[in-house]
Amino acid sequence: MGVRVLAILLVVLLGDSTGDAATNPYDFSAIMGLMTDWQNAPPNWVGNDPCGNNWVGIVCNNSRVTSIILSSAGLTGPLSGDIGQLSELQFLDLSNNKGLTGSLPEQIGNLMKLTHLILVGCGFSGQIPDSIGSLQNLVHLSLNSNRFTGLIPAIIGNLSRLYWLDLADNQLTGSIPVSNGSNSGLDMLLQAKHFHFGQNQLSGTIPSQLFSSGMRLIHVLFDNNNLNGSIPSTLGLVRSLEVVRFDRNSLAGAVPANLNNLTSVQELLLSNNRLTGPLPNLAGMNALNYLDLSNNSFDATDFPSWIPTLQSLTTLMLEFTQVQGVLPVILFSIFSLQSVVLKNNQLNGTLDIGSSQGNQLQRIDLQNNNIDNFKQSTGNHSVEVILVSNPVCQETGAAGKSYCTIPQSNTSSYSTQPNKCIPAVCNSNQTSSPNCRCGYPYTGTLVFTAPSFSGLGSSTYFENLTGIITMSFQSYQLPVDSVSLSDPRKDSYNYLKLNLAVFPSEGVSFNWTSINIIGFVLSNQSYWPPKIFGPLNFIADQYTYFADVQVPTTSKNSLNISVIVGAAAGGFVLLLLLAFVGVYAFCQKKRAEKATEQSNPFVNWDPNKSSGEFPQLKGARWFSLEELKKYTNKFAEANQIGSGGYGKVYRGTLPTGTLVAIKRAQQGSMQGGVEFKNEIELLSRVHHKNLVSLVGFCSEQGEQLLVYEFLPNGTLEEGLSGKSGIRLDWARRLKVAIDAARGLAYLHEFANPPIIHRDIKSTNILLDDHLNARVADFGLSKPVTEGERGYVTTQVKGTMGYLDPEYYMTQQLTEKSDVYSFGVVMLELLTARRPIERGTYIVREVRVVMDKDKDLYNLQGILDPAIGLGTSLKGLERFVELAMRCVEESGADRPTMGEVVKEIENIMVFAGLNPKAESATTSASYEEASKGYSTDPYSNEDFTEDGGGFPPSRI
Structure with a gap:
């Protein structure tokens, strides 16, 4: 849902505002009202035409302000009620401006066209205004990581189009609102996929009416609150669920027997409550990765036979659950299993973990049980086993056994490694990127509220995440060189945190617009990492190294005689400097041309003969740029048949009458010289009726063009x-x-x-x-x-x-x-x-x-x-x-x-x-x-x- 909107918005953000008219006077008045209350507004917010002068973070359409995107901009002050005058506003993202304080104005309810309200990681406080319930077009509401207090407005239930609702990490109190007669409630949000309410002070019971079979929820996060009563059986009706967190509350009673209907759930955390009755039977939940039922008051029971059937399981947490008996060796044959934590139970007999060779098992913690023997096979010595306070560790000579001591913390020291290069030596405050370039990175913390794995010592997860994030940014053609992740750790809420650093590809720092868009991509949750990482929040650090340089303006009245005298005296020196600069620029141009030639993958290619670097073209032809201009009528717009991030595609007609398609790369396109050369080399030597044919190519005057046969019926x-x-x-x-x-x-x-x-x-x-x-x-x-x-x-x-x-x-x-x-x-x-x-x-x-x-x-x-x-x-x-x-x-x-x-x-x-x-x-x-x-x-x-x-x- 959010990805489509993001793509449309980025087209506008990275281009020009639409329309030539000056900013609507009402919109200009509203922007000025906001700027009056804000400190540290962007440096180009000067003049009287935000739309015409392309103010940073302002997007317009026909003189009307449609978006304000100012993520991580260092803004301080309140959000003025003037915001309500922007009647055409669709996007408002002020995320990660910790200096924005005070309450949300009631006038925010006047923004009837608003679709995205994103205020993550700010300092807003007070009650969430009921007027938010008037925003009938709202699909994304993120108010998490602020200091909001009071009740969740029941009127949010009126937002029938709402897809994302995140109120986590605030100080909200009271019960969960559901509809009652003419009153609204969260049960009415049938289109919503995300209920994120963790880390608040919510109390009361979870209403059974909150859930129904007509809902599309995938994330239900109510962890770290003060909720009591029982888990409603209606939860089992929401078959679309993938992540369920009710841990760290005061829930009581038995777990609903129909919970195993949720066959798509990957993470289920019900720990640290007062749940009673039998341990729930979750047989059939074959997608389950992470199961934590620890610290409850379940009836004493033998180790459940259904647990080894969960072949996707990575993490099993059953501490203080009164589980007894002997652990079956088949449990440790689950290939994906990483961690087993069964501390403080009544398990006995022999612990046999088999060979566990070839699987992912890392840690078994059985402290404070009744294990009297440990059978360790060859091949499983890399598994960390903890049997402290078991009879097996009270035997003579057991004190020297590794499994009878508590190991040091298993936190990971992972950080992204250089990409086959030597880290650069950088100036103060600059950092060497994974590609060994110095720069000022955009930094912050990725917070994963329900990861599906537990082993932080494996670098594979984080290396792949680094590549996916980098590829995501580059697919939107954002100026990102590389991404670095470091210091994975679990906090007291059992959240996984990772430090993120995003490095610029142009110069040593990002400009205002790039920071706004990168922050928006992360805060908008339109970029999704692999599901193994689960729900994501991004809390950014303030960025202070903007590449934009504000040119100071000086009024004529401020000029004084000393300035005039100084200008006259410096005239002759200026002439000498200009001459020097001219000579220097000429030399630099020659150097640049030489460097460009050396970096050109075609530098050694001879169009008249096959050298060692020149591919055997076998029929593919080298066209001159003038020829291709002729065949396309100088790349006339009438001959354009498509476009993409690489550039444009034109229909051309060869002198023989043959139709061709000519792909012309634009400067800075995603397809670099290596990919261009790669495609020519491969297509020129493979010939099959089910492979597209390359007619020829052109690499001339800085242009890259590929000439294909024309296929009229598209993709x-x-x-x-x-x-x-x-x-x-x-x-x-x-x-x-x-x-x-x-x-x-x-x-x-x-x-x-x-x-x-x-x-x-x-x-x-x-x-x-x-x-x-x-x-x-x-x-x-x-x-x-x-x-x-x-x-x-x-x-x-x-x-x-x-x-x-x-x-x-x-x-x-x-x-x-x-x-x-x-x-x-x-x-x-x-x-x-x-x-x-x-x-x-x-x-x-x-x-x-x-x-x-x-x-x-x-x-x-x-x-x-x-x-x-x-x-x-x-x-x-x-x-x-x-x-x-x-x-x-x-x-x-x-x-x-x-x-x-x-x-x-x-x-x-x-x-x-x-x-x-x-x-x-x-x-x-x-x-x-x-x-x-x-x-x-x-x-x-x-x-x-x-x-x-x-x-x-x-x-």
Whole structure:
């Protein structure tokens, strides 16, 4: 939800405000009112036209202020009631300005068009005004980490569009409001996915009315409050839940028996309450990673037999739960298990943890039990076992055993390491980035309120998170060089905290706009790390090293005679300086041109012969820039057929009459010289009817252009979404699948050396005029040399949603990574859904719904109706099975692309289709529907999480 809005807003923030008119006088008056009460306003807030003069943080549309984004700007003072005059305001983000104090004005309820109100990490206090309930368009409300007091306004329940509600880390009191007759309540928020209320002083019971089967909640966080009474059984009706935290309250009574209905829950924390009755049976909650039921008053019971069935479990916390008996050795065979904490119980007998070799087990803490023997196998000595205050540690000679002593704290000293370079020696206050460049980073703390893992000693989690955050910023073309994470630790609330440092890619510091946008991305929660990290908050440090330099203005009345005399005396010196500067600038220009030439990947290329660096082009042609200008009528706007973050795509006509598509990179595009050269080298030497053909290229006068064959029917994504006017029935989808699979199999098995594409997705599969599919975009592709057979260790690149989780976690790239991505494309062919859409991952959704005992494997609810539901879909079940084999977690369990080709051919034969036949010519109806539609099949677009939003590459 938030990603689409973020993309739209960033287009405006990084461009110019729309409209030439001067700022609306009412809006200007309101801004001046705010500025009067604020100290440390941005330095370019001068003059009388915020819209026309592009004031930092102000976004306008036709003279009206639509957004104020001033994250981490160092503002101090109150938020004036003048804010209520900005009747067109849609975004208000003042997050991480700790100096903003006082109460929220009632006038904030006048902002009827407001969709995002983000005030994270400020110093606001007092009651949250009831007028917020008037903001009917609000979808995102973040007031966390302030000092708000009083009750949660029940009228928030009127906000029917609200998606995100975060009031955590305040001083709110009273009960949780629910509707009652004409009164509103939080139970009315049926569209909300996030209830974040942790770290307050809420009291009373949790109303059973708060939850219902019609809700879409994924996060329910009520930890660290003063809630009492029982956990309502209605919680078990919200089947969409993924994270549940009710720990550190005063809840009593038995845990509802229907809690195991929540089969999507990954983190469940009910610890530090007064819960009684039997230990809840959570069998069937197979997604559960983190389970903490510690410090309650459950009935004494033998260790539950259902716990070893939870094969996703990483952390088991059952301290002070009166568990007794012998721990089964099968518990320690769970591959993902990292920590087992069963202190202060009545466990007895022999502790046998098996070999535990090959799994992730790190810590077993069984202090204060009745264990009288410990059987330790070879291969598990790396597991930290604590048996202090057990009979086994009271035996003679036991004092010297490692498991009979309490080890030092296991906090991690992890920090991001340099990226194969030597850290730079920097000036005072500057820091060396992971890429060994000095700069002033934007810093703060990432706070994860429910991570699904417990082992902080493993660097793999944090290394991958670093790469994903960096890739996220760069996908929005933010000026970020690199990201560093350090000092992972758990606080007293059991939250995971990480220090974050974001380094600039331009100069040594960020400007005001960049800080605003980076802060907005993090505070808006539109960027999501992998789910293993859970819900996220970002608390920023104030940034004081802005690159912007304010030019002081001096009135004529302030000039005095000394200034005039000084100017006259300095005139001659100035002339000498200008001459010197001219000579110096000429020399610097020559140096810069030489440096640019040396950094150019084509510096050694000779267009007339093949040198060691020049690729064997095999038919691809070197075009001059003048030729391409001629073929596109000087890149006329009428010939533009698409655009993306790299630049624009133009239709061109060669002298032979052949249509071509010319991709022209813009300065500073995401595709650098290495990727440009890589795509030329690969496409010029691989030739297959299911791979897009490279006609030629141009590298001249600082320009980078690629010339492709023209494919009129656009991308597979456009065909599935209906944008191109093409209808893809079941037979055509099978044909698209076999075509793309053959292209990939050629790369893996017949190219010499083999090639891993690394960015297979529906926007990189193109359709020709006969709807034959061709694989495109080789900018990220990786040839596999003889010494790299098996896997290639390389930086993670690709597109979220299609990215192989094994490659993402290990950085070991194999052909099976392409197989995973192709499996996701197969699921797109079935459902016409983006891989990550409205917060749902298509692989997981199919896996949950799929039932082989039912017709069409029970997938009717998510199949694309255009596929031909109601007609014969022969082979669909086999196609689904193949797709799910392709997206297995382990690459070893996936088929090769050659095997995928054979199976799709068999499916087509089963469906009565000829797998060797070419597609039929596009019908007249399709041609008619496509008239006037400009396709862009050559872009490298990574679409947003909820589908249909602006792709980040356009920003």
